[in-house]
């Protein structure tokens with residue numbers, strides 16, 4: 756099963772992807788997590804990406820597409836994947852189509868998470884992530900860790916992402932509306948889009964997503 760997850764920053768893509776990937780036995784591929792892992796390892800790719808991320812802008816396509824392609828070619832992704840944060844503009848969507856076509860593969864669904872902007876702002880303001888692995892995600896009120904400041908999964912230190920400042924979040928939302936939202940129409944033309952509300956408890960949203968995907972895959 757090959758699925759693309761789309762939605763504004765803070766919609767809960769990473770949170771849902773962790774559950775959905777487990778339920779569907781496919782790898783969760785997040786370009787944001789891949790960039791953050793490169794930044795914490797101090798790689799050249801991480802150095803290139805950091806300035807764009809800190810400003811709330813998209814990392815240039817040539818860097819992002821090569822990194823995503825490399826990850827999708829790993830053996831664990833051969834039978835499917837859940838893409839989170841990629842593609843993020845129409846040219847990335849076209850590049851993904853080309854990549855899949857070359858392997859005679861297609862996407863099964865594009866899951867669009869809908870959340871009002873005021874809720875997104877609350878979710879981002881309270882988000883804390885793990886120094887060891889940015890896919891370990893908590894929220895100070897909605898899903899607090901058992902011990903304040905400590906990751907339940909690995910014991911790592913929790914911190915607030917550099918790009919979660921109010922100013923950068925505003926820019927990320929603008930980038931989402933102008934550059935990422937157009938991919939929803941691009942995929943609608945391929946009849947791939949299922950839209951669900953991402954409001955409510957995490958497990959309610961997961962159930963809604965699983966029900967929506969059942970009709971697509």
Ligand code: AP5
Pocket residue numbers: 762763764765766767768769770771786787788790807808809811812813814815819839840841842843847878879881882883892893894895897898918927953954955956957960
């Ligand atoms: P990325 O890491 O992809 O960030 P994003 O899309 O802005 O999404 P977020 O990670 O902010 O939010 P999310 O939807 O995953 O929400 P989460 O589950 O954490 O990208 C970061 C940057 O990398 C970009 O700005 C760009 O610079 C670069 N980049 C990445 N991909 C790129 C690409 N393809 N091209 C170019 N550049 C790229 O949840 C948020 C909070 O809410 C958490 O605290 C969580 O606990 C809480 N929460 C989740 N669900 C619920 C719920 N149901 N109820 C209450 N709280 C909830």
Ligand code: ZN
Pocket residue numbers: 885886887888891906907908909910911
């Ligand atoms: Zn952790």
